[in-house]
Amino acid sequence: MKILVFVNHVPDTETKVKVSGDGKTIDPGGVNFMLNPYDEYAVEEGLRLREKFKGEVVAVSLGGETHKETLRKALAMGCDKAVLLKDSAERDSFAVARGLADFAKEFSPDIILCGKQSIDYDDAQVGGLVAEMLAIPSVSVVVKLEIEGKAAVVEREIEGGREVVRLRLPAVIAAQKGLNQPRYPSLKGIMEAKRKVIDERNPAPAEIRVRVSSMRNPPPKSAGKVVGTDASAAGELVRLLHTEAKVL
Amino acid sequence: MKILVFAEERDGQFKRAAFESLTAAVGIAKSIPAEVIALVVGDGVSGIAPQTGHFGASRAIVVDDPRLGRPSTTAYAKVVADVARRESADVIMMPASAMGKDISPRVAAKLGAGLASDCTALTVSGGNILAMRPVYAGKGIVEVAIATPTKIFALRPNVFAAGPPAGAECPVESIPAELADEDFGAVVSETKSSAGKKDVAEADIIVSGGRGLKGPENFAMIEDLAGALNGAVGASRAVVDAGWRPHEEQVGQTGKTVSPSLYIAVAISGAVQHLAGMSSSKCIVAINKDKDAPIFTVADYGIVGDAFEIVPALTKEVKRLREGGTA
Ligand SMILES: Cc1cc2nc3c(=O)[nH]c(=O)nc-3n(C[C@H](O)[C@H](O)[C@H](O)COP(=O)(O)OP(=O)(O)OC[C@H]3O[C@@H](n4cnc5c(N)ncnc54)[C@H](O)[C@@H]3O)c2cc1C
Numbered sequence: 001m002k003i004l005v006f007v008n009h010v011p012d013t014e015t016k017v018k019v020s021g022d023g024k025t026i027d028p029g030g031v032n033f034m035l036n037p038y039d040e041y042a043v044e045e046g047l048r049l050r051e052k053f054k055g056e057v058v059a060v061s062l063g064g065e066t067h068k069e070t071l072r073k074a075l076a077m078g079c080d081k082a083v084l085l086k087d088s089a090e091r092d093s094f095a096v097a098r099g100l101a102d103f104a105k106e107f108s109p110d111i112i113l114c115g116k117q118s119i120d121y122d123d124a125q126v127g128g129l130v131a132e133m134l135a136i137p138s139v140s141v142v143v144k145l146e147i148e149g150k151a152a153v154v155e156r157e158i159e160g161g162r163e164v165v166r167l168r169l170p171a172v173i174a175a176q177k178g179l180n181q182p183r184y185p186s187l188k189g190i191m192e193a194k195r196k197v198i199d200e201r202n203p204a205p206a207e208i209r210v211r212v213s214s215m216r217n218p219p220p221k222s223a224g225k226v227v228g229t230d231a232s233a234a235g236e237l238v239r240l241l242h243t244e245a246k247v248l
Numbered sequence: 249m250k251i252l253v254f255a256e257e258r259d260g261q262f263k264r265a266a267f268e269s270l271t272a273a274v275g276i277a278k279s280i281p282a283e284v285i286a287l288v289v290g291d292g293v294s295g296i297a298p299q300t301g302h303f304g305a306s307r308a309i310v311v312d313d314p315r316l317g318r319p320s321t322t323a324y325a326k327v328v329a330d331v332a333r334r335e336s337a338d339v340i341m342m343p344a345s346a347m348g349k350d351i352s353p354r355v356a357a358k359l360g361a362g363l364a365s366d367c368t369a370l371t372v373s374g375g376n377i378l379a380m381r382p383v384y385a386g387k388g389i390v391e392v393a394i395a396t397p398t399k400i401f402a403l404r405p406n407v408f409a410a411g412p413p414a415g416a417e418c419p420v421e422s423i424p425a426e427l428a429d430e431d432f433g434a435v436v437s438e439t440k441s442s443a444g445k446k447d448v449a450e451a452d453i454i455v456s457g458g459r460g461l462k463g464p465e466n467f468a469m470i471e472d473l474a475g476a477l478n479g480a481v482g483a484s485r486a487v488v489d490a491g492w493r494p495h496e497e498q499v500g501q502t503g504k505t506v507s508p509s510l511y512i513a514v515a516i517s518g519a520v521q522h523l524a525g526m527s528s529s530k531c532i533v534a535i536n537k538d539k540d541a542p543i544f545t546v547a548d549y550g551i552v553g554d555a556f557e558i559v560p561a562l563t564k565e566v567k568r569l570r571e572g573g574t575a
């Protein structure tokens with residue numbers, strides 16, 4: 001089985017968002033970057049598929065030189081190969097998807113795994129875009145994956161429950177937390193990852209369709225009201241919710 | 249200008265988010281003269297289509313086909329793109345629901361259109377539609393503009409107003425689905441509903457519990473309060489990872505993003521990753537024994553004290569109010 005995994009390199013979840021001088025992007029000072037958490041589930045699922053069906057797992061990332069850090073993490077977890085589509089120019093999800101789809105076409109995987117969203121721009125677009133560009137099916141927010149011959153049977157989260165979806169392979173599967181428990185890289189894995197060569201490619205430039213005109217922090221909330229310090233405050237709280245906040 | 253609104257339905261009923269998208273489209277049409285057209289896709293949905301008129305659609309297009317009875321991302325995306333082309337729609341709006349999130353990127357790729365996902369506000373400036381959307385899990389808000397002639401906006405559910413319904417039903421035009429077998433590459437084969445349980449993503453009131461509750465058995469009091477409020481139960485990641493509550497209840501960066509009118513956080517510290525999922529709630533109540541817990545920085549009301557005493561008292565007061573007494 002040829003398994004392709006998309007991995008993105010993003011600011012970690014503790015990041016404090018400070019808007020940089022251009023007024024459009026985040027100030028990268030003091031920010032730690034990591035493998036996008038949802039992509040970690042995708043990598044883990046890819047490794048599990050390889051354990052079951054043999055084959056290889058290739059991790060690919062589109063971005064600047066720093067994305068190699070995330071590709072090393074994917075290698076350390078056990079991916080066979082890593083490819084950097086090297087481009088530090090500004091790209092929107094469509095332009096990222098274009099680069100990834102071009103590479104996927106050449107690689108012709110049996111399955112593509114990615115995360116449900118990058119935790120920087122929270123776009124949740126790339127998986128579906130790539131799938132449509134390749135004219136293959138896709139599904140997002142996946143918490144369970146099974147392969148049945150030439151089909152994938154997945155469970156995805158929807159409002160009020162789950163949906164079981166059957167997809168023709170090859171397909172793009174976008175992982176949600178709950179799909180699996182990602183492994184920690186072993187010491188051996190980390191050592192081997194250091195020695196592996198990361199293949200570098202130059203993706204074709206792509207047009208930007210969605211442009212950020214400004215970024216700001218959400219308005220700070222003014223301090224709330226402490227209604228009390230024990231159960232006797234319950235009545236007053238309900239009264240405030242009813243008459244002041246008008247939510248009851 | 250023409251705005252095509254994908255009016256999502258399930259089991260023959262429109263989702264509230266469909267009305268929210270229609271209402272948002274009507275709002276745009278006040279600044280940029282536009283025709284608002286509803287698109288209703290499914291099996292046996294012709295009967296409900298005229299209702300979209302109450303929410304501002306001047307007409308509805310229905311693609312009613314037994315093959316569309318089970319949601320199919322691939323087929324639905326094709327139908328939406330086909331209708332958008334047929335109508336030469338300038339703008340497509342849809343809910344950023346589970347379904348909308350699956351189909352919107354595919355529609356964007358088919359049309360070569362820019363997509364602004366998970367928008368929380370739309371404005372018009374100089375004849376252009378600008379979208380606000382949260383990034384970095386709500387720690388930042390960006391304003392984006394779409395450069396392509398066709399523009400797609402997916403709207404976060406529960407944020408935009410729906411209605412109120414007014415005016416007459418609208419005329420409906422039925423068109424056939426042009427779909428071949430290969431368009432059904434992904435099809436839903438079964439829906440497992442969390443029977444009788446309210447989902448946090450759609451609930452108007454959420455009561456969430458955290459690790460401070462000490463054990464899964466103590467969620468009974470959270471369920472009681474949620475029950476009295478006719479709301480849903482949510483959870484922090486700590487309790488989901490501990491196996492006390494199912495993952496679908498998790499609120500936060502790696503769980504669900506919610507914006508109910510009332511969010512009550514019980515014994516939840518308010519880690520950034522939790523705040524990411526709920527800080528856009530309209531009214532936030534925190535119950536925590538630690539007065540310095542970060543949850544109080546986003547709370548509108550707080551009680552600093554022991555949840556084990558406060559929550560049952562609160563449930564009693566809510567019941568009293570609901571039964572018509574004065575709180
Ligand atoms: C990549 C990543 C993603 C994450 N995603 C999420 C996410 O989606 N959602 C999420 O919630 N977390 C997420 N987290 C975890 C997050 O960092 C916190 O660990 C978690 O939210 C803590 O849960 P908690 O508030 O229930 O527990 P704690 O932080 O342990 O807080 C328990 C609280 O209960 C209070 N308490 C104790 N006893 C009582 C009592 N008797 N009465 C009243 N109060 C009491 C305490 O004062 C304390 O504030 C993520 C973390 C990472 C690294």
Ligand SMILES: Nc1ncnc2c1ncn2[C@@H]1O[C@H](COP(=O)(O)O)[C@@H](O)[C@H]1O
Binds near residue numbers: 008042061093121126
């Ligand atoms: N630059 C990138 N390189 C590789 N994969 C990416 C990149 N951007 C996004 N992805 C993948 O697409 C998923 C959805 O991302 P997004 O649409 O950016 O929210 C992510 O979880 C990744 O798996």
